[in-house]
Amino acid sequence: MNFKEEINKSSIIQTISLLADENKVAVFMVGGVVRDLILKRERHDLDFLVIGDSLEFAEKVAKRVGVKKVTKYKNFGTAHFKFENYDIEFVGARKESYNRYSRKPIVEDGTFEDDIKRRDFTINAMAVSLNKNNFGELIDLFNGYNDLQNKLIRTPLDPFQTFDDDPLRIMRAFRFAAQLEFTVDDAIMNASREMRERLRIVSQERITDEFLKILSSPKPSIGLKLLYDSGVMEIIFPEIHNLAGVDQRQDYHHKDVFLHTLIVVDNISQVTENLWLRFAALVHDIAKPQTKKFVEGIGWTFHGHEELGAKMMKNIFHRMKLPLNKLDYVEKLIRLHLRPIALAKEEVTDSAIRRLIVQAGDDLQDLITLCRADITSKNPQKVEKYLANYEAVMQKVLEVQEKDKLRAFQSPVRGDEIMRICNLKPSKKVGEIKKAIEEAILDGIIENSYDAAMSYLMKIKDNFIKDDDSK
Incomplete structure (x- = not known):
């Protein structure tokens, strides 16, 4: 098999080919780039195997194409530089041996075959020659091409x-x-x-x-x-392993929590590339094994699994060295993932919608996406019913957001004003008054406006300050 036509279109490959013959060294395009060439997948990192001094050859290529900075790793015989929109790496043929207690290899010079057989999988162990006498020829010592065809x-x-x-x-x-x-x-x-x-x-x-x-x-x-x-x-990831074999009610869920979770992750992956939304889908039921309880007439229940699951995230993020700036987002989605489900099952009140909007904040749409993915029933009527209910919830959300201006919700009356009007020092009592105003707005008792909040403050302040010690 020959890829002459496909690779001859690249100016950098043409340059490498010319220099290989000028310097009388054998050079091959190797590894993932060959795999992706066969699969017709776009790729922007190119790996080249040099039978000879790879560092010297990389310098010559860089000089020919006008690249001034070449990063070299002499211990591994590799050199790297960027050219146009490509990351380009040259490696000398090598063989490797390992100490059983370390992943760091002991590297020695080797032959073409030494280098190819040290690679991880047959689909990554193919090479394409760049020398003139067999330019574009596929060299496949381990039948990687057949494995690609057989997936x-x-x-x-x-x-x-x-x-x-x-x-x-x-x-x-x-x-x-x-x-x-x-x-x-x-x-x-x-x-x-x-x-x-x-x-x-x-x-x-x-x-x-x-x-x-x-x-x-x-x-x-x-x-x-x-x-x-x-x-x-x-x-x-033992917490995910432990989901297997945990039974749950066969409602709109799969019976086994691990298998259900796999379906949820696949469902959400069809509609988003947001990695942390996918991660939230993976861990949304992570606390079900710890909260599992059998109730006569109902079956297995998992009360509080959303709260415990959210609390488990901190240790998991630290242990797995996950980015801590994503922790709050994942915790929030786990903590709230049952809330829209409950709203979708019942007549939705403005108050319930307000609370959902405020608690989810900017992540409300992601929360609803997670909830839709969480429907894994094989009964199409049930799926259609729940999806329709979610649409009704989201329509109500838009209406309440527009009417109540809840996008950046907090008490219209600020803490410093509460302290001045009520003659209070900074204290817990100030927060309690502020929260009472916010609760009144969420419950629909007053409008989400400064005037309404101020009027409500004047009405309730005496109840809070009559026995306060912080004045």
């Missing part, structure tokens, strides 16, 4: 050796399966089950990065299910 993730060597060298490749296998919607070879699954404990030598940052890439894929359930089936989920 199969397989390792070039025995997966036990591949994973023993670098245990993170276990997660990479599942990540590629999710991203490409491929299946995973049985030998990989067997090795993953037996070697999952080896992941403990991998840094949390690298594990979390692969996990979030699975969650960002077109159909995350593929990777999440593989993590569970291999036992890896128990190592990297």
Whole structure:
């Protein structure tokens, strides 16, 4: 198979090809770029394998195309620079060996075959020659092309050796399966089950990065299910592993909480690429195992799972080294995910809508998106009914927002005014009065306006200050 026509369109590849022959070195386009070339996927990072001095060759290419800054890693024989909209990396052919207790390889010079067989999967172990005598020719020592056609993730060597060298490749296998919607070879699954404990030598940052890439894929359930089936989920995210086998009412949910969660994540992934909304979908029922209780005549209940689930997030974010600036967002969505469901089941009052608007704030639309994804019934009539109810709730939200001007809600009368009028010092009592005004607005007792709030303050202030000690 030859890709001469496809790759000859690139000026940087033409330049690399000319310099390879001028300098009498063999150069290959290698790895993911070849895979994506075959799959016709766009890619902006290009990797080149040099049989020779890769650092020197990279300098020559950079000079020829007018790039002044080349980043070199002499210990690994790699060099990197940016050109136009490409990230370009050159690596010398090498072989690697590993200490069992470290992911850092011992690197030595090697042959073309040494370099290709050290790669993680057959679909990433293909190369395309850039030398003139066989320009564009596919070199495929491990049948990666056939695996691409068969949508199969397989390792070039025995997966036990591949994973023993670098245990993170276990997660990479599942990540590629999710991203490409491929299946995973049985030998990989067997090795993953037996070697999952080896992941403990991998840094949390690298594990979390692969996990979030699975969650960002077109159909995350593929990777999440593989993590569970291999036992890896128990190592990297035990709270999600523990959802499996937890029964719940068969209403608009799937009976098993883990399987239900997979459907919710896939549902939400069809309508948003917001990673943290997807993450909220993954963890929205995370506290159900701890709150599970059987009630006669009802079945299994999970009272308070939304509040406990939100409280669990802080430890999970710290342990998994997730970005803490996303913590409040995820906590809020977990804490509120039952609220719109309750509103969708009953006659909606303005007061209930006001409270939902204020509590959800700018994340109200994301909350409703999560709630829609949470409908996993196989009964189309039930799905249609709940979706219609959500539309009614959102219509009511728009009406109340417009009428009550609740977008940036807080008491129109500020704390300093309350202190002046009531002759109070800064104290808890000031907050209580302010909250009473806000509650009156939310309950529809008064309008959301300064005049109405001030009038209400004058009406209630004596009840608060008659026995206050802070004056």
